[in-house]
Amino acid sequence: MAECKDIAEEASNILNGDLPFRKRIALHIHLFYCSCCRNYIQQLKQTIATISVFRPIEKDSTDMSALAKQLQELAKKQ
């Protein structure tokens, strides 16, 4: 039988729809009676949606226009 910890461990696979049938059923039965885990899954969904909107990126100090220019010159030489 699935418990709250199993939901926490498999939450991404639940959201990605990426679980074997038996496991999926066991986890969904738990979700049916556990409102905390339903809320947790909902929060994780909101986290994912928020990241997708926020779109954080790698810290980078590259001078993008200089790099573009350098590559353009390289392409012209070919």
Place this chain on the structure above:
Amino acid sequence: MKKNTMPSRKNERRLIKQLIEGESQAFDFVVTEYHNIMLSVARAIVGEAFADEVVQDAWVSAIKALPKFEGRSSLKTWLLHIVSNGAKSRVRRENRHVSLDDGWESVPADKFDQAGHRYDDVYTWDNATPESLLANEQLQTIIENTFQNLPAIQRAVLSMYEMEGIKMDEICNILDISSSNARVLLHRARTTLHHSIEKYQDN
């Protein structure tokens, strides 16, 4: 933050033609769009120290190889494979093992009792939409800092999957990791970000 623009197949063919012809706007576009995710992949494979150099080399190789690009994959995926190959050979050349995902607890043990039940209740968040969460500047900073503190390989998997829309099997090929490994890394990244938002919401 970065905007999301994915050129259509037709636009991409036009973009490649412009690159081959040396049009400056096309170079500005590809560098702005793809440099950061290339850097993310390089950091995940070779580590911070060599990543910039690997990406620079990848750009040069890509521009030279562009006339032979057959369009079997998207330009972005092609570039990511070039940077990944460069990073992997750099790892071999330097004979170094890069472990960029240490010290993570799969699920915080103090949240569950021995039977696996939660100690504390989980409540719904009041401000439910991404826009309302992001309206809070303090929370934006928390998310940004949490993202930057993730191990490089988690950032790469998360960025490729959530932000760049790259499929999981492609991510596995680019980073040379198994599917189960990639899923674990994605879950770790999501969970860490969730914890940071949750902690803020609870205060």
